[in-house]
Amino acid sequence: MPRFSVPVPADFRLWRDCCSYGYFLLAPNTWDVDTQTLTRGLRVASGPVSVSVSQEHGAGEPLRVTTDRAVAAAERADISRQLTRMLRLDEPRDLMREFHKADPRWKRVGRGRLFRSPTMFEDVIKTVTSCNVTWPSTVVMNRRLCEVLGEAVGDTHTFPTPAKIARTRPATLRARCRVGYRDARIVELARLFMLPRSRGGVEPVWFEHPATPDDAVHDALLELPGIGPYAAANIMQLLGRYTRLPLDTESVRHGRTVLGMKGETKAMMKRMHEHYRPFGVHAFRSYWFELWEFYERKHGPAHTWERDSTGKMFTAALLSK
Secondary structure (H helix, E strand, C coil), X not given: CCEEEECCCCCCCHHHHHXXXXXXXXXXXXXXXXXXXXXXXXXXXXXXXXXXXXXXXXXXXXXXXXXXXXXXXXXXXXXXXXXXXXXXXXXXXXXXXXXXXXXXXXXXXCCCCCCCCCCHHHHHHHHHCCCCCCHXXXXXXXXXXXXHHCCEECCEECCCCHHHHXXXXXXXXXXXXXXXXXXXXXXXXXXXXXXXXXXXXXXXXXXXXXXXXXXXXXXXXXXXXXXXXXXXXXXXHHXXXXXXXXXXXXXXXHHHHCCCCCCCHHHHHHHHXXXXXXXXXXXXXXXXXXXXXXXXXXXXXXXXXXXXXXXXXXXXXXXCC
């Protein structure tokens, strides 16, 4: 099969930095525990392609990218761009040093990068499917979205495009993809991603541009259908803006069991915000890696989690079983 390499930062380790956030467990992503390889379908100009990513040696070694068919040079560049977004390969080393200075706990183990999707659209839909629901249901929703509306390629799928979802009836999403009350909202979001910002649409370039203020991004996210405070804060960190915290029942559990906080939920949320405020622009990273470390203590390092077993139950309530 065709192969090419993608350079990475000197401190990058695929097994650690890919398996760093729950979305690595959601379709169409597949993490192979035995080979320590990430596989999924991506879209390039000539159509869908199955892409497998591995790193043969230690930190800083280039990624080895294997495709299920030949792709042109421009398409290899496009695949590299999508992988760069997913694995945050373009986050500056200085930013990692700044984070480790703000929170030295993570310097030794090298944590800093958080896995995400190749597009903002996929991240937004994954966030919508993770709100007000148990994690196993989130897993099912994303699997069905890919199987029903994505394109099959090799042993995997692509994530459905905004255009594909926009043409789908909400009732179909509800019945076949099991998205429940989110059906109309997902279709509406897809339609907005197809419109320019001047017409009220969502232009990822504007949201991801460093010059766009955090407050402006946050306000714009809250205007989107189905995006409340939790979802907006989570999408913010997926956009590389780590100041805000998406707090939920897991956060309250973390505050009580790990940080030793006491009080009612509302008071706990306030204390959590205050606790992580000193970490400034790295607040979410500090919070998340604490949470992730707790999960890994329960069932081992995330790179050993099988998607269809442990990967379906990485939240604390399920890991306790």
